[in-house]
Amino acid sequence: MDNWSLVSMCVLLGLTTRWAVSFNSYSGASKPPMFGDYEAQRHWQEVAYNLPVHEWYLNTTDNNLSYWGLDYPPLTAYHSLLCAYVAKLINPAWVELHTSRGYESSSHKLFMRTTVLIADILLYIPAVFLYCFYLSNGSSKKKVATALCILLYPGLILIDYGHFQYNNVSLGLALWGVVGLGSGWDLLGSLAFTLALNYKQMELYHSLPFFCYLLGKCIKQGLVGRGLFLLLKISLSVLATFALCWLPFLSEPQQVLQVLHRLFPVARGLFEDKVANTWCSLNVLIKIKTLILTHFCIAFSLALTFLFVLPSSIKLLTKPTMWQFKLALVNSSLAFFLFSFQVHEKSILLPALPVCLLMNELPLMATWFLLVSTFRLRRAFRTVTKICGAVLLARNKSNLSLCDLSLSAVTETALFLPFVQFGISMAAMAVLSTASAALEPPARLPDLFPVLVSIFSCMHFLASLLYFNFVQLTEPPSRRGQKKTN
Numbered sequence: 001m002d003n004w005s006l007v008s009m010c011v012l013l014g015l016t017t018r019w020a021v022s023f024n025s026y027s028g029a030s031k032p033p034m035f036g037d038y039e040a041q042r043h044w045q046e047v048a049y050n051l052p053v054h055e056w057y058l059n060t061t062d063n064n065l066s067y068w069g070l071d072y073p074p075l076t077a078y079h080s081l082l083c084a085y086v087a088k089l090i091n092p093a094w095v096e097l098h099t100s101r102g103y104e105s106s107s108h109k110l111f112m113r114t115t116v117l118i119a120d121i122l123l124y125i126p127a128v129f130l131y132c133f134y135l136s137n138g139s140s141k142k143k144v145a146t147a148l149c150i151l152l153y154p155g156l157i158l159i160d161y162g163h164f165q166y167n168n169v170s171l172g173l174a175l176w177g178v179v180g181l182g183s184g185w186d187l188l189g190s191l192a193f194t195l196a197l198n199y200k201q202m203e204l205y206h207s208l209p210f211f212c213y214l215l216g217k218c219i220k221q222g223l224v225g226r227g228l229f230l231l232l233k234i235s236l237s238v239l240a241t242f243a244l245c246w247l248p249f250l251s252e253p254q255q256v257l258q259v260l261h262r263l264f265p266v267a268r269g270l271f272e273d274k275v276a277n278t279w280c281s282l283n284v285l286i287k288i289k290t291l292i293l294t295h296f297c298i299a300f301s302l303a304l305t306f307l308f309v310l311p312s313s314i315k316l317l318t319k320p321t322m323w324q325f326k327l328a329l330v331n332s333s334l335a336f337f338l339f340s341f342q343v344h345e346k347s348i349l350l351p352a353l354p355v356c357l358l359m360n361e362l363p364l365m366a367t368w369f370l371l372v373s374t375f376r377l378r379r380a381f382r383t384v385t386k387i388c389g390a391v392l393l394a395r396n397k398s399n400l401s402l403c404d405l406s407l408s409a410v411t412e413t414a415l416f417l418p419f420v421q422f423g424i425s426m427a428a429m430a431v432l433s434t435a436s437a438a439l440e441p442p443a444r445l446p447d448l449f450p451v452l453v454s455i456f457s458c459m460h461f462l463a464s465l466l467y468f469n470f471v472q473l474t475e476p477p478s479r480r481g482q483k484k485t486n
Contacts (some may be wrong), residue, residue, distance in 0.1 A: 011125065014151035018117060019160050033067075035102050037163040039082070040068040041112060042094065042103060049076050049084035050097040053248040062097065071142050071262045073247050075199040079166065083115050112164050120160075123172030125151065127179055135322070136360055150356045154374040159346050167346065169198040172355050178329075178357065181213060182322050190214060190234045191241055198245040201263045203337040205350040209328035212313045212462045214317045216320030268342055270297045274450045275345050276376050276457035277338045284451060301341045308465065310334035323361075327472035329354035334465045335397040338458070348373045348461075362471070368422055369464050376457040425460065432456060 034040075047056060047063055047070065056077050059065040070077055087094040087108075094100060094108050132147040142336035159165050173196035180189025193210050197203040205268035214234055221227035249255040269289055271280050279301070282288060300439070316324045337343055352373050359366045435450035 008185045011151075013119070013148065015120075017152055018120065018157055033103060035104070037165065038104070038109065038112065039102060041164045041166075042079040042108070043068040043101070044070055044077070045084035045087060046095045046097060046100055048081035049095045049223065050089060053077075053262060054252075054255060057255075057262045066260070067101075069262065073198045073263060074249065074259070075195065076166070079169065079199070087111060103212060113161060114158050116164065116166060116168065118173070119166055119380070120168045124168040124175070127172050127175035130179045131175060131182070131357065135179065140286075142360075146359050149359055151384070153352065153356060153370055154372070155349055155352055155377050156341055158374070158377055159349065161323070163403065166347055167200070170194075172201055172348065173199060174203055174206055175353065177210060178326075178354075181210075181325065186230065187233060187237050188300065191237055194238050194241040195245075198242065200352055202347055204343075205333035205347070206354075207327055208309055208313050208332050208405075209316060211216055212328065213320045213325045214318040216317040219317075220320060261481065265342060266298065270341060273345060273452045274447065275343050276348070276454045276456065276461060277343050278462070279343075281455045281458040284455065289475060298341050301339055305335055305339040308339060308469075312469055316471055324472060324475070325470055326354055326357050328470045330463065331472060334461060334468065338465060345377070348376060349386055351461075351464075364422065365464070365467060368425065369460075371426070372429070372457055372460045375433070426454065 027249065029161065051063055052059075055063055056190050057065075059069070063069065070080075073383060084095045090111065091108070095109070128147050130148050132143045136143060136146060138146075156167060156171070160168050173192050177189045177193030180186070180192055184188075190210070193203070193206070210312070215231070218227040218231040220233075221230060223231070243250070246256065246259075249259055270292075271277070271283075271289075274280055279288060279297075292300075296403065308331050312328045316328040330351055333354065337347050337351055352370060355366050355369050432449070432453055439449075441448040
């Protein structure tokens, strides 16, 4: 079978899996008054199409912000507007102001999921293939296998196709940023990441590695010559991109402040749901939300996040290589997920993306992390989770063999995650999944199983943060199959 046939099969399997997941149910279906994730995305299209731009983020009689008000940056709103124009052409009832609230139909669900698929085809999938074929080593079959693993990562499929989300847009743009920097196209890389940040504010999780890598590269070239010129070009392109994205809101400072108020919901408190991060896990023992004032929580979470991001950022700044950059992306996003303020459960996708990029160099740890992150998002679509998880394990079967391990994999296996511990971790996930599905929790502890899953996952993510920091800071001197850059 030739390479193009392998690529075609990879794309076909990825798209088929995505489309199969899209026929599952979603949270809040047919449940007033909010109707769930599907209604949130539909309502944003309704608001973007029918209201002037300056009212998109304002609470008015036509835009009740307590009912799925826009809380993402302007590019998300523009995307909603684009989808709304198409929806209006097909069926005006889909985006009719007020009267379309709670609208549900099979044809509109098909339309919504098709828009997710189009975003995948245009942004995310091409970026995955470019990364695998041009920024990773190995045979063509190995590159295709790696691409297949990334495309079949269950977490992103479950969230985007099961819940009508567009994380593939922001993550796809961020991956285009990685491809740009890895290919030496620094302006393209910085531009792509700036667009990602203007699509979803959670891309702040990746911002420090992009900043430190580019600044470190400029310093390396000299801040009085080529480095200074590169820094000025990047700075101007980033500022110009931000200005264009926010242009409709720049006429009045109050509008900008209102958008920022919507993007960073401080009033919601330290956390809302049972997220597998440090604060939610600690709250089981110490009622942080009731004992500690909100402004102190903000300051403390910011300080702790900065503390855990700092070592990897300094290392990247002093040694701006692609290997350091990828590890810094993992460490930064994990630190943000575990310690920052008001984290959403789906934010685990932000560390999962750079972990996918380490599949060749750290196969065991990458596979384990992706399986745990999927386990945390496992509440629905268990069949496809098992299928995709099996593909991840099968892809790395040879890498996980004791007789065919790279130096980095030997290090991780010998020191941090022996196969016995990996097996215990998998068995524990199976037991928790079975118990939560088959057993009724005690009446006085109705959230017992979700809380146990969150704490279990949080412990794994904390261990992952320590592990990836150790790998980045010690940096084993030689890794078979690692592409040398810079």
